[in-house]
Amino acid sequence: MTKNCFLNYSKSFLVIITVFFSSCLFAQQNDVPVQLENQFWRNVQFGGGIGLGFGSGYTDISVAPSVIYNFNEYVALGVGLQYKYLKQKDFYASHLYGGSVIGLFNPLPEIQLSAELEQLRVNVNLDGSNSNSENYWNTALFIGAGYRSGNATIGARYNVLTDKNNIYGSAFMPFIRFYF
CATH class of the missing domain: 2.40.160 (Porin)
Structure with a gap:
């Protein structure tokens, strides 16, 4: 495998890993406000x-x-x-x-x-x-x-x-x- 081919695969792999982890992080961030919102409405009458x-x-x-x-x-x-x-x-x-x-x-x-x-x-x-x-x-x-x-x-x-x-x-x- 040539050096350029290895660099292209490495870049592609890093992009895929970055997208995967960033989507997981955003998913975690979206759950927190929903939980806080549900907690707020439980206390409202x-x-x-x-x-x-x-x-x-x-x-x-x-x-x-x-x-x-x-x-x-x-x-x-x-x-x-x-x-x-x-x-x-x-x-x-x-x-x-x-x-x-x-x-x-x-x-x-x-x-x-x-x-x-x-x-x-x-x-x-x-x-x-x-x-x-x-x-x-x-x-x-x-x-x-x-x-x-x-x-x-x-x-x-x-x-x-x-x-x-x-x-x-x-x-x-x-x-x-x-x-x-």
């Missing part, structure tokens, strides 16, 4: 609430989806959206929309403590007068505690930022929270 209230000339419809990330069995952090429509016949119609950030702490599997910062845009249209319409932001900070069983928590929360212009009837509110 979706939930929220839907509310309907009807009465004598009164309508209350609300939708509030949310998502949380469980850092461990004790601590979770999440975000939520909220939309609410309120109407009192012959008096007003109101649209409220915004978001919230929620932190959950479970010192025991059955006990859940929470803190939720909520920011809502409030649009109120008084019937018969556009000049009396109001548009403003409402901020609430709820501190709560509840009993947790499976995916559901039932408890109460208190708005520590309540004032005379608060959109809620009371600073104290019961809640039922679901996450799947």
